[in-house]
Amino acid sequence: MTAPAPGPVQASRLPGVAFIFKKALISALVALVLFSLMIGIRTEAGPTGQLIYWTRFGDLAAMVATVFGGSIVVELLRQWWGPVGTVRIVPPSVQSTLAVARRAIAPILLIFTFLVPVIFYDQRYILDLGILVLTYVMLGWGLNVVVGLAGLLDLGYVAFYAVGAYSYALLSTNFGLSFWVCLPLAGILAAFWGVLLGFPVLRLRGDYLAIVTLAFGEIIRLVIINWQSLTGGPNGVSGIPRPSFFGIPLTPGDDGLAAKLGIEFSTTHRIVFLFYLILALALLTNWVTIRLRRLPIGRAWEALREDEVACRALGINTTTTKLTAFATGAMFGGFAGAFFATRQGFISPESFTFQESALVLAIVVLGGMGSQLGVALAALTMIGGFELFRGFDQYRMLVFGLAMVLLMIWRPRGLIGHRAPTVFLRHSQAISSELAREGRG
Amino acid sequence: MSGDHILSVDHLTMRFGGVVAVNDLSFEAERRKITALIGPNGAGKTTVFNCITGFYKPTSGAMRLTHDDGRNIQLERLNDFRISKQAKVARTFQNIRLFPGMTALENLMVAQHNTLMRASGLTFLGLIGAPSWRVAEKRAIDQATRWLERIGLLARADDAAGNLPYGDQRRLEIARAMCTEPALLCLDEPAAGLNTRESAALSELLLSIRAEGTSILLIEHDMSVVMEISDHIVVMDYGVRIAEGAPQDIRDDPKVIAAYLGADEQEAIAVMESGT
Known part of the structure; x- marks a missing residue:
């Protein structure tokens, strides 16, 4: 832990010993205040409910001393290293190689994803994780339309995920409609709810918009919990039909796909099918978003994020522009929800908590607002990374949180910190997202 | 009063609570001419602009826009x-x-x-890449290119607008407004912050826009620009019109000078007489 703010260091004159000492002292003092209650005193409830506490001043002293020493070391390192810049750390030759690698990363990632079921055919765990990551990639891409492109901060995205999931679950269990019929219906219903949410929040901006969308997400969840006759309440909906391979069920029976193809039945077939299904859905989301960005509606979304007043002065109907952004984002959320329902075979309101919204939003922000590749990388980092840290047991959240903080210090504008222009005359040059606005609703 | 006016503002009043920003203002802007709206800071010029362009709903009054084909539009009814x-x-x-x-x-x-939204069939034709959409997009890019060339920014077409120098940004904003193919172009202090050379280029650009048939309504503080290019000047102070006329008349109007100097009328006349 270093001092709160590293004061402006003049390049010409290095700060002296007194400066370093003072900084370390301040850090130590902050540490003392912070840890005196957290570490210095330990409390516990006694057997009869009374308060038992004991002091751990030794640990506290060690902690403060570490901070003091660490602060000096960090400051000395900083002076020895000089101002931190990318050029200094990474030589130009490596940077040019990196630039080439950056361009190749998307196709490589795509080819690898296509090959995952082939490479990891026997590893059910990896396939399941892959499906999970792809689900979040798709959700991230869907939310990216609303948050990244249109700049509307939506904290209730999970509501549309829930609408999609329940649409499929209820339509299939009650009316026996197949997955392929329900998928567009789920999307349409979610888009409808997107527009419904859009109307009351049209006038809201920034924080206020975030609060209302947050409430909307909770309302949908509470309705699902309490409308027992329709949704089964907290018990959820079970027995949701598994998807069929365009009408041919993936079952061991004679009419199953395996029997028709003349190969031995395996449960992995279904997993692989689900993997390619979500991959196709995610790629559809990506393709549509990329296309939309180059159409007037997509440009209007980005213009809306940049400056709403200017949009109105140019004759752009901001109402319909915002509503289409909400509807498009919600539709992809609905598709992902329908997929979720068919994969799980069982859904309950517990799957659609605020935490999901927060996670998807974190993926979009971490990826770099508006960047398709960034969102995919962020989903991989967040979901995959979270699994990777499983070995840390109870420190998993702590390590994960620390990694996130470091990542945001290193790349405050997300993994991909620039936007690509939608149209160009001579050459497409990336625009630093320092210039792009984040949108105020 | 029914000459060839593109815009006639009739008894426009705008109140913000107790403050009367624009008080019973009437003026006309002629077709294919440059009309300047000038006045000291806080005179209510930008408020008039915001009423005309629909950002404010006027408290009372009417604003009529007459298109080339004689079609009348009451601006206060549109939002x-x-x-x-x-x-x-x-x-x-x-x-x-x-x-x-x-x-x-x-x-x-x-x-x-x-225009593009219509050409893209409300996005659906564009999504499937219909040929008609491609043609329309090409035409839009050509139109944009023409304007970039005209404002001398063709070489920087692919640069972020936020990275352009201030003067270029001003010209780009005018080009952007012109890309909507307007009948009336309203410019709020286009010469603010420009150097002499840039102001001269701006004057030239505005004159060429006028020559192509677009009427211009202009708010400006830079008197060299106003006097050079305006066909008609309306002077405002404290929300009312205090003078109106051709540039030469305005230049010598004691009321205008009084408003700018902050002195009363008699004093201004005295100042002028002692000066000449």
Whole structure:
């Protein structure tokens, strides 16, 4: 832990010993205040409910001393290293190689994803994780339309995920409609709810918009919990039909796909099918978003994020522009929800908590607002990374949180910190997202 | 009063609570002419602009826009984006409002939103890449390119608008407004912050826009620009019109000088007489 703010260091004159000492002292003092209650005193409830506490001043002293020493070391390192810049750390030759690698990363990632079921055919765990990551990639891409492109901060995205999931679950269990019929219906219903949410929040901006969308997400969840006759309440909906391979069920029976193809039945077939299904859905989301960005509606979304007043002065109907952004984002959320329902075979309101919204939003922000590749990388980092840290047991959240903080210090504008222009005359040059606005609703 | 006016503002009043920003203001802007609206700071010029372009709803009064084909549009009945879309009134802002994270070309493409939206079949034709959409997109890019060339920014077409120098941003904002193909172009202090050379280039640009048939309504503090290019000047102070006329008349009007110097009329006349 270093001092709160590293004061402006003049390049010409290095700060002296007194400066370093003072900084370390301040850090130590902050540490003392912070840890005196957290570490210095330990409390516990006694057997009869009374308060038992004991002091751990030794640990506290060690902690403060570490901070003091660490602060000096960090400051000395900083002076020895000089101002931190990318050029200094990474030589130009490596940077040019990196630039080439950056361009190749998307196709490589795509080819690898296509090959995952082939490479990891026997590893059910990896396939399941892959499906999970792809689900979040798709959700991230869907939310990216609303948050990244249109700049509307939506904290209730999970509501549309829930609408999609329940649409499929209820339509299939009650009316026996197949997955392929329900998928567009789920999307349409979610888009409808997107527009419904859009109307009351049209006038809201920034924080206020975030609060209302947050409430909307909770309302949908509470309705699902309490409308027992329709949704089964907290018990959820079970027995949701598994998807069929365009009408041919993936079952061991004679009419199953395996029997028709003349190969031995395996449960992995279904997993692989689900993997390619979500991959196709995610790629559809990506393709549509990329296309939309180059159409007037997509440009209007980005213009809306940049400056709403200017949009109105140019004759752009901001109402319909915002509503289409909400509807498009919600539709992809609905598709992902329908997929979720068919994969799980069982859904309950517990799957659609605020935490999901927060996670998807974190993926979009971490990826770099508006960047398709960034969102995919962020989903991989967040979901995959979270699994990777499983070995840390109870420190998993702590390590994960620390990694996130470091990542945001290193790349405050997300993994991909620039936007690509939608149209160009001579050459497409990336625009630093320092210039792009984040949108105020 | 029914000459060839593109815009006639009739008894316009705008109140903010107890403050009367514009008080019973009437004036006309002639077709294919440059009309300047001048006055000291706080005279209510930008408020008039905001009423005309639909950002404010006037407390009372009427604003009539007459198109070339004789079609009349009451501006006070339209709201925000429809003023630009239907009445074809475009505007720029006192503090530049470009889309800084988009390229210069993209800024001009956004301005053609309504045309392109129709051409893309409300997105659906565009999504499947219909040939008619491709043609329309090509035409829009050509139009944008023409404007970029005209304002001397063709070489920087693919640069972010936020990275352009201040003077270029001003010109780009005018080009963006022109890409909506307006009948009336409203410019709020286009010469603010420009150097002499840039102001001269701006004057030239505005004159060429006028020559092509677009009427211009202009708020400006830079008197060299106003006197050089305006056909007609309306002077405002404290929300009312205090003078109106050709540039030469305005230049010598004691009321105008009084308003600018902050002195009363008699004093101004005295100042003028002692000066000449």
